[in-house]
Amino acid sequence: MGSGGQKAHEAIAIAPATTAGVAVEDLDASELYEMEATGALDDIDDLVAQLGPDDYDSFVEMAESLAGEDFELGDDLPDHVKDLKDTELKALTKAYLTNLSVPELQQLASDHGFEHPTLVGLSDSDQHPLVHWLDPAYPDDLVSKTKIQAKAIERYQALQAGETIAGLTAADIHAAEAGLGSQPPGAPSWELWDATPSEAASAMADVTNQASGLSALTYSDKAAGVAALVAAENKLQTANCPELGQGLDEMKASAAQLVTLHTKQATIATTSDALHEAGLLTEPEAKWLSPTEALAAARYASGANQVGDLKTIATDRAKVVAQLQTHMANGIGTAGSFTGIDTSTTAGRQQLLETINTTQEAFALTTQAHSWGASDSSAVNLATLHSKHIANYAHKDLSKDFRTWAKTQKLADLRAVAATAGLADAKTAGTRAEIQSYLAGQWDTTIDQAAIEASVKAKAAAKNGIPATATSPKPGAPKPVATTPTPAVVAASGTATTSGPGRFTGKLGTLTAKLKAHQQIVADLPARTDSASIAAHNWGEGQPWSKGSHESSLHTGPDGSQWMFKPDKSAKGARAHAEAAASDVFSRVGVPGVDVHVATIGNRAGAIQPLVHGASNLEGTPSSWSQADVDSMVRLHVAAWAVGDHDGHTSNVLRSPSGAIFAVDQGQAFKFFGRDKLDHSWQPTGNYGTPVYHQAYSAQSQGSLGSGVQVRAKAALPAIKAFEAISDTQYRKLLTPTATQGAKHGVHWVEPMRKAAQKRLGKTKVTDAEIADEFLNTAVERKNNLRTAFANFFGGLGVTDSQHLTWVK
Amino acid sequence: MMATTDRRLWWLTVYDPETGIATRIVGVVGIEDGDRHLSWMPLEDDAARWADAIDNVDDFADMIAVDVDAATTVADGIVLGFVAMDVPPASPDLAGAVEAAVDLALTATIENGRRT
Numbered sequence: 001m002g003s004g005g006q007k008a009h010e011a012i013a014i015a016p017a018t019t020a021g022v023a024v025e026d027l028d029a030s031e032l033y034e035m036e037a038t039g040a041l042d043d044i045d046d047l048v049a050q051l052g053p054d055d056y057d058s059f060v061e062m063a064e065s066l067a068g069e070d071f072e073l074g075d076d077l078p079d080h081v082k083d084l085k086d087t088e089l090k091a092l093t094k095a096y097l098t099n100l101s102v103p104e105l106q107q108l109a110s111d112h113g114f115e116h117p118t119l120v121g122l123s124d125s126d127q128h129p130l131v132h133w134l135d136p137a138y139p140d141d142l143v144s145k146t147k148i149q150a151k152a153i154e155r156y157q158a159l160q161a162g163e164t165i166a167g168l169t170a171a172d173i174h175a176a177e178a179g180l181g182s183q184p185p186g187a188p189s190w191e192l193w194d195a196t197p198s199e200a201a202s203a204m205a206d207v208t209n210q211a212s213g214l215s216a217l218t219y220s221d222k223a224a225g226v227a228a229l230v231a232a233e234n235k236l237q238t239a240n241c242p243e244l245g246q247g248l249d250e251m252k253a254s255a256a257q258l259v260t261l262h263t264k265q266a267t268i269a270t271t272s273d274a275l276h277e278a279g280l281l282t283e284p285e286a287k288w289l290s291p292t293e294a295l296a297a298a299r300y301a302s303g304a305n306q307v308g309d310l311k312t313i314a315t316d317r318a319k320v321v322a323q324l325q326t327h328m329a330n331g332i333g334t335a336g337s338f339t340g341i342d343t344s345t346t347a348g349r350q351q352l353l354e355t356i357n358t359t360q361e362a363f364a365l366t367t368q369a370h371s372w373g374a375s376d377s378s379a380v381n382l383a384t385l386h387s388k389h390i391a392n393y394a395h396k397d398l399s400k401d402f403r404t405w406a407k408t409q410k411l412a413d414l415r416a417v418a419a420t421a422g423l424a425d426a427k428t429a430g431t432r433a434e435i436q437s438y439l440a441g442q443w444d445t446t447i448d449q450a451a452i453e454a455s456v457k458a459k460a461a462a463k464n465g466i467p468a469t470a471t472s473p474k475p476g477a478p479k480p481v482a483t484t485p486t487p488a489v490v491a492a493s494g495t496a497t498t499s500g501p502g503r504f505t506g507k508l509g510t511l512t513a514k515l516k517a518h519q520q521i522v523a524d525l526p527a528r529t530d531s532a533s534i535a536a537h538n539w540g541e542g543q544p545w546s547k548g549s550h551e552s553s554l555h556t557g558p559d560g561s562q563w564m565f566k567p568d569k570s571a572k573g574a575r576a577h578a579e580a581a582a583s584d585v586f587s588r589v590g591v592p593g594v595d596v597h598v599a600t601i602g603n604r605a606g607a608i609q610p611l612v613h614g615a616s617n618l619e620g621t622p623s624s625w626s627q628a629d630v631d632s633m634v635r636l637h638v639a640a641w642a643v644g645d646h647d648g649h650t651s652n653v654l655r656s657p658s659g660a661i662f663a664v665d666q667g668q669a670f671k672f673f674g675r676d677k678l679d680h681s682w683q684p685t686g687n688y689g690t691p692v693y694h695q696a697y698s699a700q701s702q703g704s705l706g707s708g709v710q711v712r713a714k715a716a717l718p719a720i721k722a723f724e725a726i727s728d729t730q731y732r733k734l735l736t737p738t739a740t741q742g743a744k745h746g747v748h749w750v751e752p753m754r755k756a757a758q759k760r761l762g763k764t765k766v767t768d769a770e771i772a773d774e775f776l777n778t779a780v781e782r783k784n785n786l787r788t789a790f791a792n793f794f795g796g797l798g799v800t801d802s803q804h805l806t807w808v809k
Numbered sequence: 810m811m812a813t814t815d816r817r818l819w820w821l822t823v824y825d826p827e828t829g830i831a832t833r834i835v836g837v838v839g840i841e842d843g844d845r846h847l848s849w850m851p852l853e854d855d856a857a858r859w860a861d862a863i864d865n866v867d868d869f870a871d872m873i874a875v876d877v878d879a880a881t882t883v884a885d886g887i888v889l890g891f892v893a894m895d896v897p898p899a900s901p902d903l904a905g906a907v908e909a910a911v912d913l914a915l916t917a918t919i920e921n922g923r924r925t
Contacts, residue, residue, distance in 0.1 A: 123898045123909035127916045143852065148915055150851035155908060166905025 051096055053104045059093050060136040090137040097131040105130040110177070113308040118176045119152040119159075122166050160242065174240060195239040200248055203236035207255045211262040223274035226263050230298050231278055233259045237300040256301040263295055271295060285310070288317035320365050327362040335401030343413035346621065352417050352439075359398070360443040399440035399447065406436045414439065423453060425460035528587055529610070533558040534597040539565065539608070542601065555601070557610055565601050565608045573598065573605030574741040575667060580607060581738040582643040582669035588734075589722035591639040592632075592662035598737075615654040618661055618692060622699030623706050630696050630705065631715035632661050637693035638719040638790060639663075642783055644673045644749075646682075649689025670738060673778055674752025678793050697797055713794040713802045720786045720805065731783055732776045739772035739779075749775065816841040818897040818910055821849075821859075822890040834917075837910040838863065838891070841903040848904075848911045859889055 097105065102121060109117040109130045121128040129148045132138065138145065159170040168176075174192040195203065210229040217225045236255050241248050272294040276286035280298035289297055289310060296302045297310035331337045337355055342348040406414060411432050418426035418435045421442060426435060434452050441447035542555035545564060557563035568576040576598045586593035599608040619625070625633075633653075640648050640663070647668040655661055672684050680697055683690065690698075700711045726734075743750055750771055757766040757774035766774075782789075787805050794802035821836040836849040836856065847863065849856035898909035 120912060120915070122900065122905060123912045125913050125916060129912055129915050132916060144915070147851040151908075151911065151915065154851065164902060164904065165908050167901040168905075 051099075053100060053108050055096070056108055056134070059096060064136070090135070093135050093137045094131065097134055098127065100131075102128060105134065108134055111308065113305045114149060114152070115304060116152045116156045116173065116177065118173055119155040119165070120148055160240075162242065170240065170242075192238045192240055195241045197241060197243050200236070200239050200241045200244055200251065203232070203239055204251050204255060206232040207236055207258060211258045214262050223270040224278075226271050226295070227274040227278035227280060227298075229259055229262065230275065230280055230295070234280070234298075234300045252301070256299075259299070259301070282314075284318040285314040288314045288321065320368060324362065324365050327358065327365075330358075332358050332362045333398060335398070335405065338402060338405040343409045343417060349413060349417050349420075353420055356417075356421065356439060356442045363443045363445075399437075399444040402440050403436050406439070407432075411435065423456060425456050429460035430456035528595050529558060529597070531597060534599060534608070539563075539599060539601045553601075554611075555608070557608075559610070562611045563608050564611055565599060565606055567601075567604040567606035569604070571741075571747055572745050573600075574738075574745040574747050576605055576607040577738045577741045578669045578671075578747075579666050581735050582645060582666035583609075584734060585643050586639050586663065586666070588726060589639055589642075589719050591635050591719055592656075592660070593639075593666065594664045596666070615656055615662075618650050618653045618655055622695055623704050625696065625706060625709060627709045627712075629661055630709055630711060633693040633696050634711065634713070634715040635719040636663050637691070638716045638723070638786060640666075640691070640693075641678055641789070642723060642779075642786060643669045644671065644676055644782075645669045646672060646676060646684050646691060647687060648691035648693065649687075650692055650695075651689065653692045670742070670775075670779075671748045673749040673775065674756060675749075678789050680793075680797060700799075701797070711794075711797070711799050713790065713799050713805050716790050716794075717805060720790065723783050723786050726783065728780045728784070731780055735776055735779050736772075739775040740768070742775065743768040743772040753778065816897060816903060816906065818894040818906060820892040820894065820910070820914070821863075822892060824890055834914045835859070835889075837907045837914065839897065839903050839907040839910075844903055846903045846907045848907045850911065850914060863889070 100108070105121070105128055106117040112134065114130070114133060117130060120133075121130060129151075133145050133148045155165055156170075156173065159165060159168070159173055162170075171194055174194065178191040207229070210225070210232045214222070214225045214229060233255050237252050239248065239252075244251070271291040272281065272286040272289065275281045275294055275298045276283055281289075281294055285297055286294055293310055293313070297307055297314070299307075302310075327333065332355070337359065338352070341352050341355065343352055414432070414435050415426045415430070418430070418438050421439060423430070423435070423438045426438070430438075430452075434456055437447050438449060438452045438456075441449045441452065537558045539555040539557075542553040542565060545552040545554045551569075552564050552566045555563050555565055566576075568574065576596075580596045580598045583594055583596035587595070594609050596607050596609045598605065600606075601608075618629075636648060636653070640646070643666065645666050645668050647665065648663060652665045653661055653663055668684075668687075676682065676684070680694060683694075696705065697711055699705045705711075743753075753771045753774045754766060756778070757770045758764060760774065760777075761770060791802050791805040794805070816839065818837060818839040820834050821838055823832055823835050824830065834850060835853050836847060836859075838845065838847045840846075847860060849860070853859075894910065897906050898913065900906035900909055
């Protein structure tokens with residue numbers, strides 16, 4: 001199959017390459033080996049060493065993000081593969097934290113709620129306990145983390161009781177930790193102080209006086225009064241007076257109760273500003289916390305955890321506002337944001353997609369900002385924010401402006417963008433109104449996206465003449481052509497360029513994307529059916545599926561699903577054997593492909609394969625391919641070369657519904673054996689389209705692969721190793737039907753094999769068996785030479801890690 | 810900062826009554842000039858009971874002299890072992906040295922937890 005561009009596929013039938021474990025295991029083993037062998041982890045360590053405490057939040061985000069990825073990966077992956085990501089993350093976070101100074105660790109720990117961070121890490125050990133306590137790769141509630149905090153508190157209590165540890169007294173610890181604080185710069189220091197009993201009593205009296213005077217203040221002075229009361233309370237709460245013992249604790253509890261009671265009615269809109277002016281809050285805290293939240297953040301009695309959480313909230317909100325301001329400055333959320341976009345070009349379509357995505361983000365951020373106000377309706381600063389930002393620019397108003405602009409664009413171009421945005425069948429169905437609404441629905445929550453999707457799906461089904469519930473392509477109908485990756489793939493590739501502290505984040509992102517891609521293909525494709533089930537199954541007469549030169553019929557398979565049978569009329573079953581053998585080979589070496597078997601139905605031999613719905617053609621633009629895509633293509637090339645298939649153009653490489661790529665149609669398998677070359681410039685005469693891997697290699701040399709994406713020889717290693725794991729005997733046995741049937745029916749490869757056999761045997765005439773044996777010799781030799789052949793091939797292309805294939809076993 | 814010459818520290822370990830194998834470090838004890846400082850690993854529920862057993866050891870140093878064979882059955886068949894440290898962590902005082910050793914144990918017993 002695949003002999004020309006005029007012909008379309010009768011069906012898309014796909015199956016997993018192998019069990020999930022083998023493919024993923026090999027890939028990741030290679031990845032890990034490569035990282036260790038090449039010192040890549042050392043490089044990352046060097047990079048991490050340049051980072052400072054300010055980068056800590058990035059690590060926390062990364063850890064949280066990757067933990068989420070774990071969930072998405074599901075249970076199909078073996079534990080040791082899941083552990084890979086975990087292991088690498090831990091190596092990075094530990095390297096980062098170990099490089100921080102002790103004061104930096106103490107400050108970070110204090111900022112994140114650790115009590116008395118100066119009281120752990122008393123040994124000269126290389127690993128400070130706070131390195132573990134801060135490590136975001138480990139869960140916060142881990143017992144070993146809890147122990148560290150418990151020990152610090154225990155030691156502090158011992159000091160309070162008058163003991164000394166390492167020559168330090170409680171006063172020393174107060175002094176050492178006074179400078180730490182748990183606040184960002186600009187916030188009150190809450191310096192702990194040693195009080196005499198009379199000083200403590202005086203502080204308590206001040207709290208009482210401030211509290212009782214609060215109700216007498218005028219409205220305009222009330223906020224300042226609250227701030228003064230909080231300052232007085234903090235003074236008492238931070239006092240240390242061993243002489244008073246438990247009496248001081250009772251005093252503090254009483255003061256806290258008093259302040260809570262008096263500030264409850266006195267907290268007003270301007271309280272936040274007053275707390276800031278009194279030096280009890282930073283400006284962002286005063287601005288982005290509600291007055292109630294601000295009051296809690298300003299009180300030492302709230303406890304380090306609550307105060308820390310509130311400060312984090314304030315910081316996060318400030319970031320949201322900054323993002324909104326950037327979007328505002330760029331005109332996002334206004335009709336003008338679409339002006340000038342020309343979707344007739346690839347760049348224009350990409351620009352529209354990005355604008356839509358950014359608009360969606362801006363509205364989401366605005367919704368988020370609204371929720372802050374909901375927590376306290378008197379949040380005047382939030383109200384100010386809302387009036388200045390796009391929240392008042394209603395979703396549907398923008399949708400209206402967008403539609404006006406979209407009418408100036410070609411529908412086909414909008415369809416392409418909608419397809420990329422996730423609207424299945426957008427390329428072939430749906431009205432202009434539906435396409436436009438679907439795009440507007442990315443930000444406009446008043447638009448019913450599900451209804452549009454259902455409508456378009458129904459129209460596509462009707463157009464194809466099949467019930468709406470079935471999505472198999474109609475015989476002869478062209479495969480849908482995607483111009484950009486599916487959303488899942490955008491997400492996967494995007495992970496690699498996630499903002500964060502540089503290359504190591506990208507490294508993890510790449511790894512995550514790779515694991516995800518494998519998980520996707522495993523989830524999408526049905527399990528491979530064993531040959532015995534195929535042979536034993538009664539296929540029945542079936543239903544005609546297509547006629548003519550590409551005749552096929554539909555049958556119920558052993559698993560109850562629909563299978564497609566293609567009689568091999570011209571080669572009398574020889575080609576079906578070749579295609580089935582190629583499918584088996586792909587499966588064994590972990591390259592996803594079609595699950596093809598040989599069957600005889602109605603006295604006709606042919607190929608039979610299960611139908612799988614929802615796949616689409618691979619986008620033909622290398623610039624949009626992710627690293628996971630290109631790596632998959634490299635492995636596909638290895639398998640394709642081994643079976644002599646040179647027909648892997650974009651119509652024969654599909655995307656699964658989740659976005660992973662896989663090969664279909666090995667109808668040309670072994671066809672050019674004896675004539676073909678592992679050469680970037682070699683292509684069989686008459687073949688339509690350039691194989692996707694050669695497209696990727698060309699794009700690499702032209703610099704037109706996506707940002708950060710490259711052809712990596714090491715990606716071939718798992719497939720090569722899998723081939724090497726197949727014994728020669730096993731491989732010969734696997735290909736024997738192909739060899740004998742091919743020789744018997746005089747298929748395309750017979751002539752070069754005949755000549756080779758004649759030369760090898762020194763005879764002018766050879767039997768079919770000798771030709772078949774020559775074929776098997778050639779196949780085994782090719783299998784065993786893959787490593788050297790691809791090392792040379794990639795070396796010739798200038799791929800930088802081509803030597804990887806020769807020294808990584 | 811050098812430790813004084815008569816300062817000695819021991820890891821306290823517990824032995825599984827079934828197998829007789831030391832299962833974990835549960836604390837650190839040190840002696841110096843007749844003083845004793847004992848620090849348990851946090852969250853050891855049986856620490857108080859074990860502490861009583863240690864307090865009942867009259868000549869602590871003599872018992873310790875036999876190193877890892879020094880052990881005492883404290884309760885429920887649990888055996889508390891004493892493993893001498895060749896080079897105690899440096900600290901200006903005994904408490905500091907013992908607590909520094911506890912810190913070492915804290916970082917040596919990190920669990921292999923996964924963030925979820």
